[in-house]
Structures are given as structure tokens and as C-alpha cells.
Amino acid sequence: MSEWAPRRFWQDAQTVPAEGGHTVTLDDKPVRTPAKARLIVPTQPLAAAIAEEWMAQGERIDPGTMPFTRMANSAIDKVAPQRAEVADMLAAYGDSDLLCYRAEAPDALVARQQEQWDPMLDWAADTLGARLQPRAGVMHAPQPRPALDALAARVHALDAFTLAAFHDLVALSGSLVLGFAAIHRVRPVDELWTLSRLDESWQEEQWGADEEAEEVAGIKREAFLHAARFYRLATGFQPEGRD
Template sequence: MSEWKAKRFWKVVAVTEAGAGYAVLLDTRPVRTPAKAPLHLPTRAMAEAVAAEWDAQEKEIDPLSMPATRAANAAIDKVAVQFDEVADMLSAYGDSDLLCYRAEAPEELVDRQAAGWDPLLDWAADAFGARLEPRSGIMHAPQSPQALARLDAEVRRQTPFQLAAFHDLVSLSGSLVIGLAALHDRMPAEDLWALSRIDELWQEEQWGRDEEAHAAAEIKREAFLKAKQFFDLTR
């Protein structure tokens, strides 16, 4: 038996003001989250992006084709109700940030990591007063509690909608600093994603591409870029 799928029942999608934000109407019915909360969005740009996703649905609703809607749902149903837990989880990346764990050899990879990652660590030190120190090898070595506290404060400045996007930027890249660099437009999201993949790209150069791993990485890259787009819609 095929799995039941929700059908399109509306003819017109519209954006309307709702409280301090905006809502999306399917004919006259406001969209709600999976937990049945009102889908109230903080900016008109976000509401229009969500509305466009609903309007693009044809006979059957495909949630995978609706990244802005899914991110907004997560912000309301999950992040807003457990903000501190999500912030704690993301701040913890700072103590094991991808950018701090360097290869011991070969020299070309060591140099490539330093050229790509040192400027981002320097930026975080200048922007937030948070100096994370690189180390060679894979053994964990704690970072400065003062630096981690400053990064944690920056994480907690985000709204639930921003934190929903930030979650994907950090977890997909493996780096709190890369996530913050994306929020602050330090460089294009595509470039930040490439920096998070230095090790993997090096392996591809040495041993050739694993097509299955490459396909999985492309899915993550697309999700990273969509997360940045969603964050931009919050502003």
C-alpha cells in the first residue's frame, strides 16, 4: 500500500500581517506548524518565501521541496521551546571546532589548512574577543573558557528563527566559527562551505572521488546554503 500524502486543497496563497509578524494564508486558512502552532513569521521576506513554497506545490505536498517552511516550523515547534538546550549544543562546537584540529602531515595539507582556517580564527578573535587555538592531531585539548564564553554569548544573541538556521550552518560544517562567519557575511556561503571541506577535498585529490560520499556531501552543501538563505530572511 502506498503511503498517504497530503493533497493540495487551496487555490490562492497570500501573505497577511499577523500580530508583530506575518502569516501565510491558503485561501482563507492560516498555515500552522506540525504542532498546530500559528506559523507567524518575523519578516515579510520570509513569509513571501514560505508562501512561494506552498504555491509551488501541485497535486501532492512535498515537504522536502519546502526548506523555508520546514526551517520556520523547526524554529517555532523546537527551537523556541528549548532555546537554551539548542544554544548549549551549538556553543559546545567551539571547544572542538573543526578549524582548530590540524593535520601533522603532509606539509601541503598543513599549509592548506592554515591558509584557509587561520584567517577565520583571527576574525573571531577580533570580532568577539574569542581566540581559539589550533593544535595538531585529533586528541581533544580544551579551549580557553573565556573565549568559549564570548562565543556562547554571541550564539544566544540570535532569535529562535536565526538559531534554527544557525543550527544547520554549524552542524553541517562542524565549526562554530564558520557558522558565525556565515551569519556575519564574512565571506560567501559557498566559500565557507568549501573551507569546511578542505580535508575531504584533499583526500579526493589523492585517491579519487568516492561518488557516494560526493553525493552525500552535495546534499549537505545544499542544506548549508539553504540555511544561510533562511537566516538572511530573518533580517
């Protein structure tokens, strides 16, 4: 038996200026979030991406094919009411950033982590004013408070929409530094995702790939790339193609 899904009830989806940004209408009826708030986003490019998702629906609505709509809903219904708490949660990643926890052996893995991760820590120090220190092993060691405070201030400066995207960039990669690198466009987003998978890639080289793990990683990679696209649209940047 197939799962029930609501039927398409509109012919056309349009973007419309609204107080505080832009909204999407379906045959002149405004789209609302699951919590019944009006779906108003900060930029026209983001509203256009959402409208395209609604126009692409078939006879029945498939939320799985509407990632821009889902993230906008999350920004309005979940992030906005508790923005400070979400920012605190993400800022805490700085004290246990993936890029700071290094292998003690073998030498080849140690060297690869230094070669690929140290430049990102140097960038964070130079650009974000936050020098995080690498540690050997997995035991937690606190990072310098000035560095954590500098990163936290930048996280708290994000609005609900950019914070929703930033949440996925950080949570999926395990790195606050890589999240900032993605929104600052330091390197192509897929390269930053590859950096977050350095340890897993090493293991695959030694023992071979696991099909199920590869499938899960592929899903996470697409979510990471999508979060970067959402961030850019939410800030008014109109990319010419996919990241």
C-alpha cells in the same frame, strides 16, 4: 505502491501581517505547524518565501520541496520551547571547532590548513572577541574559557528563527566559527562550505572521489546554503539572487 501524501486544497497563498510578525494564509486560512501552532515568522520576506513554496505545490503536497516551511516549523515547534538548551549545544562546538584540529602531516596539508583556516580564526578573534587556538592531532584540548564565553554569549543572543538556521550552519560544517562567518557574510557562503570540506577535498585529490560520498556532500552543501538564506530572510535581508 506510491506513498500517501495530502492533496492540495487551496488556490492561493498570501502573506498577512500578524501579531509578532507575518503569517501565510491558504485561501484565508492560516498555515499551522505540525504541532498546530500558527506559523508566524518575524519578517515579510521569509513569509513570502514560505508562501511561494505553498503556491509551487502540485496536486499533492511534497514537504521535501518546502525547506523554508520546514525550518520555520522547526523554529516554532522545536527550537523556541528549548532555545537555551539548543544554544548551549551549539556553543559547545567552540571547544572542538573543526578549524582548530590540524593535521600533523603531510606538510602540504598542514600548509593548506594554515593558509585557509588561520584567517577565519583571526577574524573570530578580531570581530567576535574569541581567539581559538589550533592544535595538531585529534586529541581534545580545551579552548580558553574567555573565548568560549564570548562565543556562547553571541549564540544565546539569537532568537528561535535565527538559531534554527544557525544550527544547520554549525552542525553541517562542524565549525562554530564558520557558522558565525556565514551569518556575518564574511565570505560567500559556498566558499565557507568549501573551507569546511578542506580535509575531504584533500583526500579526494590523493585517492579520487567516491560517488556516494559526493552525493551526500552535495545534499549537505545545499542544506548549508539554504540555512544561510533562511537566516538572511529571518533578519529582513532580501537577497537579489541565490548565494
